[in-house]
Amino acid sequence: MTPLDEPGHVAEIRAQVARFVAEQAPPEARKAWDRAHAWPRDVYARFNALGLTALTVPEQWGGAGQDLVAAVAVIEELAQAGPFLAGPYIHTAFYGGMNLAENGSPEQKAEWLPRLARGEAFFAYGLSEPDVGGDLASVTTRAERDGDTIIVTGAKRWCTGADWADVIYCLVRSGPAEARHRNLSFLLIPTDTPGISMHGIEHANLRYTKSQDVHFDGVRLPLSAIVGGEAMWNRGWEQLAGRALDVEKIEISAVAYGIARAALAEAWSYAQQRHQFGRPISQHQAIRHKLVTARTRLAACRHMLYHAAQLASAGRPCAAETAMAKLFIADTGVEIALACQQVMGAYALSDAYEMERHVRDLLGMPIVGGSSDMQKNNLAGIWKL
Numbered sequence: 001m002t003p004l005d006e007p008g009h010v011a012e013i014r015a016q017v018a019r020f021v022a023e024q025a026p027p028e029a030r031k032a033w034d035r036a037h038a039w040p041r042d043v044y045a046r047f048n049a050l051g052l053t054a055l056t057v058p059e060q061w062g063g064a065g066q067d068l069v070a071a072v073a074v075i076e077e078l079a080q081a082g083p084f085l086a087g088p089y090i091h092t093a094f095y096g097g098m099n100l101a102e103n104g105s106p107e108q109k110a111e112w113l114p115r116l117a118r119g120e121a122f123f124a125y126g127l128s129e130p131d132v133g134g135d136l137a138s139v140t141t142r143a144e145r146d147g148d149t150i151i152v153t154g155a156k157r158w159c160t161g162a163d164w165a166d167v168i169y170c171l172v173r174s175g176p177a178e179a180r181h182r183n184l185s186f187l188l189i190p191t192d193t194p195g196i197s198m199h200g201i202e203h204a205n206l207r208y209t210k211s212q213d214v215h216f217d218g219v220r221l222p223l224s225a226i227v228g229g230e231a232m233w234n235r236g237w238e239q240l241a242g243r244a245l246d247v248e249k250i251e252i253s254a255v256a257y258g259i260a261r262a263a264l265a266e267a268w269s270y271a272q273q274r275h276q277f278g279r280p281i282s283q284h285q286a287i288r289h290k291l292v293t294a295r296t297r298l299a300a301c302r303h304m305l306y307h308a309a310q311l312a313s314a315g316r317p318c319a320a321e322t323a324m325a326k327l328f329i330a331d332t333g334v335e336i337a338l339a340c341q342q343v344m345g346a347y348a349l350s351d352a353y354e355m356e357r358h359v360r361d362l363l364g365m366p367i368v369g370g371s372s373d374m375q376k377n378n379l380a381g382i383w384k385l
């Protein structure tokens with residue numbers, strides 16, 4: 001399912017990652033990681049040696065130059081093994097590399113981007129809070145300035161990776177709440193700063209790690225923690241609404257697409273092996289129609305994903321295309337998941353196959369990373385409806 005116009009170097013990277021996944025992340029291992037709610041440090045270290053986290057970091061900071069089509073292909077191939085390698089890759093290449101390349105100060109870029117390009121640092125994304133989901137402009141975690149110090153108090157929820165990341169890329173309320181969009185800032189909060197505590201949350205999807213509830217109790221940071229430097233204090237909304245968030249939608253769409261592809265591959269092959277009423281179930285019209293419809297939908301997802309990635313990679317405006325991709329692929333991923341589940345009957349619910357995990361992961365996609373409703377609201381705004 002390689003896009004027809006895929007550049008040669010992307011096809012090579014794709015093949016390299018596909019080989020790695022087939023050799024190093026077999027289905028039995030994926031099941032064990034899912035049960036343990038954890039990603040494999042040793043396998044990921046071997047993957048990291050391929051140097052692919054450099055794909056979101058500009059050359060001047062030690063990266064390979066931003067090549068978002070290639071980075072999306074990496075995610076798609078890693079996601080053939082579920083979220084266990086794609087997840088940590090995103091924490092480095094996107095939450096870290098992409099965000100800082102876009103919004104960091106020269107000092108922050110110099111400090112972090114070379115490490116991120118080498119895959120030696122992980123970022124967590126601190127947007128959601130106990131009372132803040134889609135409505136990010138109502139963030140309440142407070143950051144107050146006291147001379148040269150910033151003091152952070154509050155809580156983040158669903159801060160995935162906070163327990164093993166180096167830094168939380170954290171959206172905070174830095175001025176009066178009335179001017180909702182104007183008084184927000186992004187901070188780089190090292191996870192070992194005194195005053196931070198956290199605990200894991202149980203969840204059914206994306207079980208490469210337990211997402212975290214994080215508490216900040218008078219956490220003290222230097223002014224250099226402000227993403228983009230002091231001039232960006234109270235200008236976090238601009239950073240949130242900018243290109244980095246457009247790209248964030250592509251990266252989660254790539255996970256959804258990759259997992260939907262894996263789900264269809266499993267159902268496709270199962271339907272040809274499983275016999276009922278004297279023939280493979282793929283010969284029954286109800287089953288073949290489900291599979292053909294799912295494959296057609298998957299092809300549409302692929303076009304939307306790589307079209308959006310190409311625009312983003314070329315630095316062209318892509319807010320609508322990335323929002324459409326997130327909306328369409330997440331919602332279509334659920335349709336594909338449910339169709340594939342039906343094709344596999346009882347075995348889609350057993351742990352003899354991977355379908356039950358694919359379904360759990362795909363059901364969450366219209367929620368995480370900006371819900372489908374939020375994408376519709378965004379698009380209505382972009383199109384001035």
Ligand SMILES: Cc1cc2nc3c(=O)[nH]c(=O)nc-3n(C[C@H](O)[C@H](O)[C@H](O)COP(=O)(O)OP(=O)(O)OC[C@H]3O[C@@H](n4cnc5c(N)ncnc54)[C@H](O)[C@@H]3O)c2cc1C
Pocket residue numbers: 124125126127128132133134135157158159160161203205206211364367368369370371372373374377
């Ligand atoms: C496994 C997992 C990992 C996550 N990782 C992270 C992470 O690393 N960092 C992070 O910051 N967050 C993370 N999240 C949080 C995720 O991004 C949020 O769940 C998501 O933004 C939606 O927020 P919510 O679930 O609180 O929904 P809510 O905002 O409470 O919405 C609930 C429902 O109402 C709908 N709705 C709300 N407002 C409107 C409206 N105005 N118009 C139409 N419909 C509306 C929503 O679409 C949704 O269907 C994670 C979540 C999960 C499950």
